[in-house]
Amino acid sequence: MTTLDTGFDSPQHQAALTELYDDFAAVGMTPLWRTREGLMPFSPEPRAVPHLWRWAELHPLAARSADLVPVGRGGERRAIGLGNPGLPGDPYATPTLWAAIQYLAPRENAPEHRHTQSAFRFVLEGDGVWTVVDGDPVAMRRGDLLLTPGWRFHGHQNVSDTPMAWLDGLDIPFVATTDQGFFEFGPEVVRDSSTPERSRNERLWGSAGVTPESAAAAQPASPLMAYRWANTDAALTAQLELEQEGHPGVLGPGHAAVRFSNPTTGGDALTTMRMGMHRLRAGARTRPVRTTASSVWQVFDGTGTVTLSGTDFTLAHGDVFVVPSWTETTLHTDTGLDLFTFSDAPIIERLSLLRTETGAAR
Amino acid sequence: MTTLDTGFDSPQHQAALTELYDDFAAVGMTPLWRTREGLMPFSPEPRAVPHLWRWAELHPLAARSADLVPVGRGGERRAIGLGNPGLPGDPYATPTLWAAIQYLAPRENAPEHRHTQSAFRFVLEGDGVWTVVDGDPVAMRRGDLLLTPGWRFHGHQNVSDTPMAWLDGLDIPFVATTDQGFFEFGPEVVRDSSTPERSRNERLWGSAGVTPESAAAAQPASPLMAYRWANTDAALTAQLELEQEGHPGVLGPGHAAVRFSNPTTGGDALTTMRMGMHRLRAGARTRPVRTTASSVWQVFDGTGTVTLSGTDFTLAHGDVFVVPSWTETTLHTDTGLDLFTFSDAPIIERLSLLRTETGAAR
């Protein structure tokens, strides 16, 4: 290329460069050659870091807030987001995922609203709360996964005399970053305060492969809003039993896993988040895996260890940990371990960007 | 256009035409102008006719054959096809569908084979038979729908002391017409003679929306091979209850209906056939409907009347009737009516040919 006569390292050249960069800055221009490595790394260099929150810490804090802060219109929810230490300023677990502890005191009601953000609840313990989704009351009980696909009105009510805490997962960061958020208030009290054992969506969609003829077309998100623990547990149990009987089913040795899917498509239950449940048999150790989806996990039952990029985190009931993109992950348990997980895989996969590598067993 | 000088109706012209048509025939040519109306009617003019077979007639005939004809290699199955009177020579219910009564005597075994034809069994009554699909024994009981997607080895065994009869549905005519049939013998005795309460495929796929992570990709046909009556019944009951509670779900007033679907896609459970179950509340009458899919129906429970192109057929337990393409159909019941049905809709729909018209309520 043509260059200044004076050479690239002359004072004149440096001065001209400085002036050029100032002129760039004045109109908001940034040279790629000065930023390429940061913008386009050789492999993902997430700002989010592997992190674990102890349920033993989270739960008392959430409980304290119930004594100090009411649930009501405006604030909408007594939900406390878990902010990744690598993403200061934003209360985000990963760049795409929001994870929060929601806490509803006895007899409390969280007002109805709707938003384009997709949401789910995973219930670590307790019962007595109904979430009302587009007028359909859905019981929330231990081990259940409850969906609120985007733009459905929903509120919660606790009809019991005990508080209840659960894990909320939303795509708030993704929707915020891409400016896709719409929000609308609904009634201040849930529109149907009945507490049926089984919601209407479960009555219509709750049996595998039995689809209402009146609604057989594909829908972007699942019309089934509740995935009950008894079913999830049975499926995990079956995989491990089948492994022992010599048949396929498990994801890896001693490692059962299910994905929660949309019965109208067979794909992910929500458009932007993939939810799943994993069970490790006592003594199992997974092969190291890394994937470009980011994820959040919660210990549902048992104890164990997760190793994230070489760092061990011990796991106990309710603990929540986050796995950033491309973080090597190994799970191990001596006692048996049940883990709930959600990730942004549907986003990444649909855009043909998902990469996953599995290492050798150790 | 240029014509013979002698005009179109002259003897010379007729002689020339006759000669032309003879010359056409000699090389296998057929003028469209002499056949257009038959080849391309204004609307479907099926050769198949509406027809009903009485279970009271079919079942004794099937039973008699058990005393006279063994089940074994070569004949393969004691299945007796129901031939539409409009399709003489071919034992086909409709141009695409084969329906048969299959009968297995006590302690009998039907040898394993596989074929590209898709198949299902619908069990009108009884139990004690297991169908073994690719080595996975699947119990067959009253009201159940059991699948054998194309090219899976399968055999049946009756482990009980009573005979059992069921409805077999296959796409034999479609596969025959399009020359897609492959067939292969398997073991003469089912390879797994165990009789588990629940098959392996049910243990892996039997819960709505709970998908094995190890097998989450879309599959052309359903990996779930058994759709149990208890689930089907509950779904139909729920639709009618929801109707009474003022909520959507039913297909029409007093008319519940489900479709059996593939949990990996949400689409039809088999690639070439759509199976469903309908329930009419006592007193219900459906609006007249006609569709270009052809179908076969079996009365599972209750009594009623089906009107096909203006002709009434009374319906009793086990009766089988056939609805050709574009045949106006109305169902009515005073007592309540449960109907199993299967059709070629997946073929027609995927090719963008399906038309359906619903008439006014009467």
Added chain:
Amino acid sequence: MTTLDTGFDSPQHQAALTELYDDFAAVGMTPLWRTREGLMPFSPEPRAVPHLWRWAELHPLAARSADLVPVGRGGERRAIGLGNPGLPGDPYATPTLWAAIQYLAPRENAPEHRHTQSAFRFVLEGDGVWTVVDGDPVAMRRGDLLLTPGWRFHGHQNVSDTPMAWLDGLDIPFVATTDQGFFEFGPEVVRDSSTPERSRNERLWGSAGVTPESAAAAQPASPLMAYRWANTDAALTAQLELEQEGHPGVLGPGHAAVRFSNPTTGGDALTTMRMGMHRLRAGARTRPVRTTASSVWQVFDGTGTVTLSGTDFTLAHGDVFVVPSWTETTLHTDTGLDLFTFSDAPIIERLSLLRTETGAAR
């Protein structure tokens, strides 16, 4: 199984069997064990046979009909179907495909109609005819493929002083067998008798990858109705050139092939038929291949030999041959060979029934 005391080969048994079979016949029942081999062969046993028609025979016959039979309402088209000798009684090339020579005399007009059957025209030679599809006049010239997807009004007019003959392909047999045919008359004279160089659909859709923003959604059949020879020829030429330059592109050594596709989906241009063009370099011989799709081929240019299930057929300009399902096919040419082809592959493939085997090079 239980049997008659008298044994299976006793006269009593035979008499009972005869009586049973008579009783079966009386209600239209056919035992599978007496028909299984015919209904469910080990591999496809098409009734259709490999066959070739000589253009040198077909064309004069078509021309003679122009002197004797007018084109007009009722007969609709001067099209003469080529009936496979294996399918007597039906003027079908294969069980799913209809192939015909259509002939339009100078200044003739074929009236408008529409039907659910999909159709195309492939022009062996000549020009001067416009086909008017939903009011859009489309020029027909040598080497062009022109589409008439199902249920579009269409008529033809010859504005020249010379007759024109072309190959018509339709899914008439498939639509007839499955009872999906609807037909409707349109104007007796084409509604737009203009003769533009380029049709409106070509102006909107004729450039690869340039999609009208107003019509960007997927459509079952192609909105582009004309695939011009210049483009097809260039694509085939390019594949053979790329082969010589050492780059991928050809289907096999010395064997270029294109498929005509729907620009809104990338899939087949018509819902039920796949059309393509093949070019063999002088001296090329294809590996033997057999597939369960059935197809019809027409020699566009050059000479050669096709071997169908071991029988050689010499190929000359305009010759039409038919390849039934699962018929081993080899092409060879000393001089170079261009072949147009159409098949029912979209039907078979969508139903997951398509099998294709390629043998070793010889």
Added chain:
Amino acid sequence: MTTLDTGFDSPQHQAALTELYDDFAAVGMTPLWRTREGLMPFSPEPRAVPHLWRWAELHPLAARSADLVPVGRGGERRAIGLGNPGLPGDPYATPTLWAAIQYLAPRENAPEHRHTQSAFRFVLEGDGVWTVVDGDPVAMRRGDLLLTPGWRFHGHQNVSDTPMAWLDGLDIPFVATTDQGFFEFGPEVVRDSSTPERSRNERLWGSAGVTPESAAAAQPASPLMAYRWANTDAALTAQLELEQEGHPGVLGPGHAAVRFSNPTTGGDALTTMRMGMHRLRAGARTRPVRTTASSVWQVFDGTGTVTLSGTDFTLAHGDVFVVPSWTETTLHTDTGLDLFTFSDAPIIERLSLLRTETGAAR
């Protein structure tokens, strides 16, 4: 809910709250009730702002850099990103899109590399550069759109004696935010320095609807890498002519628009970005529209005005402007106007989040 006896506004309550919030902060917890409005606005509140850069300013700055900064390994490209004033610190046009001016001096070579980020080039003016994509040299000329789908090696070389500047579009921000970036160096000099008139991909894929049989399956990104101006121009001209002839085709009155698509799917040419070209007839004014996709536009030809959320920006040759999510946009021209545009619509649309509203004509 239960509250502190002292009431919600007591000093004790405030102190307890402060302590709670401190304790939250210590473990990275953020209450939704204090952040909901920011995280979940009633409608998109993009930080990115409407903004326009003048080509008259951008081009000289890019040219100056050619005298001061070489192109080579490490910096990789002389590309200068346009940073939205609302997104300080990040050189991003919108939260998902990167837009840059790339400048290649006479006889310069930009080394090969590949990355998971998808990229395209749009050529405002000039020629003489070839971009080599996976070894296939693709000429870049005025008005052309050239693709580099993710993970394809690519380099550029200018074989002429004049510099060339063009617009680069990439999904760098989206890939960075979601941590999906992989990057790899290739040869320092493009591996094929030939300068063919037509690239190999154009020879294989450059004709509408003519698909190589050897590569007929769907591919996530377009195998056609070059969309030539002559074709784009002809398509836009045709739409406006068809409008005057009374036929459909235009997007709105006097407003032609095309989308660049992937011939193997009919969908967007790239997985994460939608590219298009718009033409307004002299005197045309579009209806106001707002959509949740964000986009960048460049004036290719003509002059006019864009009104973004009520602010007018005059438009001249080469000017680049950015339209954040949900920004009301109106275009007007007295002289005629050609605009290139790209957006993140494929991302938003696949996740069922895309909303678009069109206002009344003014």
